[in-house]
Amino acid sequence: MKLKFDWSVRPIVNVIGYLRGSEEPDKIIMTGGHRDAWTFGGRDPISGTVSLLESARVIADLAQKGFWPKRTIAFASWDGEEYGLIGSTEYGEEFAEKLQGEMVVYLNRESYTAGNFSAGGSHSLQPFINEIMREVNLPGDSLTIYESVIKRVDETKLVTHRGRKDVRLGALGSGSDYAVFMNYLGIPAINFGFSASNGIYHSRYDSHWFFTTHGDPGFVYGEKQAELVAIFLLRMANADVLPFTYSSTTETIDRYLDELDEELKKRDLNESIHLAEIKAANAELHATATVLDGELRRISEMSAAEIDRQVDPIKRLNNLLLKAEQGFLYQDGLPGRPWYRHQIYAPGFYTGYGVKTLPGVREAIEKKDVREAEQMSKVLTETLDQVRQTLLDAVVVAAAITKSRSKHTQK
Structure with a gap:
C-alpha cells in the first residue's frame, strides 16, 4: 500500500451574515454550521447548510416586508470544522470578550437525514425547545415534533414542568461547532435536528445522489428543520424577556x-x-x-x-x-x-x-x-x-x- 498526504497550509474562511436588530443590535442570536466536507458532503454538511440557508431566506423575506427582529440574528458558515472545529474555534477565541457580552445563544445546525428528532444543549433552554417542538408538524403528519418524540421515548426521558410533560434535552460533549461557545465561552448552546442511521458518514458515498434518493427525498424533513430553526431564531430575537429557565x-x-x-x-x-x-x-x-x-x-x-x-x-x-x-x-x-x-x-x-x-x-x-x-x-x-x-x-x-x-x- 502506498499512502500520499497533502500537508500544505491553506487559509480558511468563515462567512457570517447579520440581520441587525431594530432595538438591541448589540445582542446576537447566532446559528451556524460548517460547509467543509471529507468528500462530497451530500449529507455532512451540505444538507444542513441548505436547510440553514432556507431559514435565512425566510427571515430575510420577513424583514423586507417590515417584520424586523428586535435583536440581531446571525447566520454563520464555518470553515475547517473537519480539521478540528478550526473555523468556529478561532472565531470564538479571537472575539471571546465581545461574544461573552453580546451573544445570547448559539444554535448549531449542520447535517440531517429523514428520521427521528433529537435535541441537546444547555438545560436552561429545555422548556423553550419543548415550546417550539409543539409548533411544527412532522412531514405529511398531523403529529407535532413534540408528540412524535413523546410517543417513542420512555418516562426517564420526560420531566414535568409547570404541569406539562417536557422532553429532556441531551447533554452536549464535542464533535461540532457548538464546542467553543459552550465549553470555552459559557454561551448557551443548542444542537437539534432529524437523523437516522445511514452508513455513509465521512465516506465517498456521502453524495448528492445518496441524499436525494435515501437521505431526504423531496427535502421534506429539511423544510421542517428550516421552519423549526426560523421559529427558534425569531422567538429568541423578539422575546421581551429571554426564555431561560x-x-x-x-x-x-x-x-x-x-x-x-x-x-x-x-x-x-x-x-x-x-x-x-x-x-x-x-x-x-x-x-x-x-x-x-x-x-x-x-x-x-x-x-x-x-x-x-x-x-x-x-x-x-x-x-x-x-x-x-x-x-x-x-x-x-x-x-x-x-x-x-x-x-x-x-x-x-x-x-x-x-x-x-x-x-x-x-x-x-x-x-x-x-x-x-x-x-x-x-x-x-x-x-x-x-x-x-x-x-x-x-x-x-x-x-x-x-x-x-x-x-x-x-x-
Whole structure:
C-alpha cells in the first residue's frame, strides 16, 4: 500500500451574515454550521447548510416586508470544522470578550437525514425547545415534533414542568461547532435536528445522489428543520424577556449528582469522597431559580404597554440572564484540559465526542483520585454559587419590575 498526504497550509474562511436588530443590535442570536466536507458532503454538511440557508431566506423575506427582529440574528458558515472545529474555534477565541457580552445563544445546525428528532444543549433552554417542538408538524403528519418524540421515548426521558410533560434535552460533549461557545465561552448552546442511521458518514458515498434518493427525498424533513430553526431564531430575537429557565438546569444537575452517587458506590468511595456541599449549593441555586421563574412568569403576563414602561429594567434583567451560564466556567479549566472550562458539560478525556456531565468531579471519581475529586468538588460548588449570585441579582431586578406594575395598577 502506498499512502500520499497533502500537508500544505491553506487559509480558511468563515462567512457570517447579520440581520441587525431594530432595538438591541448589540445582542446576537447566532446559528451556524460548517460547509467543509471529507468528500462530497451530500449529507455532512451540505444538507444542513441548505436547510440553514432556507431559514435565512425566510427571515430575510420577513424583514423586507417590515417584520424586523428586535435583536440581531446571525447566520454563520464555518470553515475547517473537519480539521478540528478550526473555523468556529478561532472565531470564538479571537472575539471571546465581545461574544461573552453580546451573544445570547448559539444554535448549531449542520447535517440531517429523514428520521427521528433529537435535541441537546444547555438545560436552561429545555422548556423553550419543548415550546417550539409543539409548533411544527412532522412531514405529511398531523403529529407535532413534540408528540412524535413523546410517543417513542420512555418516562426517564420526560420531566414535568409547570404541569406539562417536557422532553429532556441531551447533554452536549464535542464533535461540532457548538464546542467553543459552550465549553470555552459559557454561551448557551443548542444542537437539534432529524437523523437516522445511514452508513455513509465521512465516506465517498456521502453524495448528492445518496441524499436525494435515501437521505431526504423531496427535502421534506429539511423544510421542517428550516421552519423549526426560523421559529427558534425569531422567538429568541423578539422575546421581551429571554426564555431561560435555570430551574431546569438545577433539576438536571440533581440527576447528574444521583449518577455520581452510584459511581461512588461502585468504586467503594462513599467514605472518601463526599458530595454534600455540591448538593447543598445546587439546592440553594434551585431555590433561587424557582423564585426567579415566578417573577419571570409574572412579567410574561404584563401587557405590551406595561412592558414598554419597563424597557431599561428589562434590559438589565436580560443582561443578567445572558450572563448566568458563564458562571459555570472555571477559568483554569478541567484537570489537564484548561481549554474546557464549563463545569457541567464537557467531552470526556477518553470518550472523543461523548459527553461527561459534571466532568471534573466525575472523571476524578472514575480514576479514584480522591484529592482531585475534592479539588473539583470545591470548584463545582463555587461555580454553582456564582450562578446563584447572578440569578439573585436577576430576582431583585425582576421583582422591582413586577412591583412597579402593581403600583401602576393600583393608581
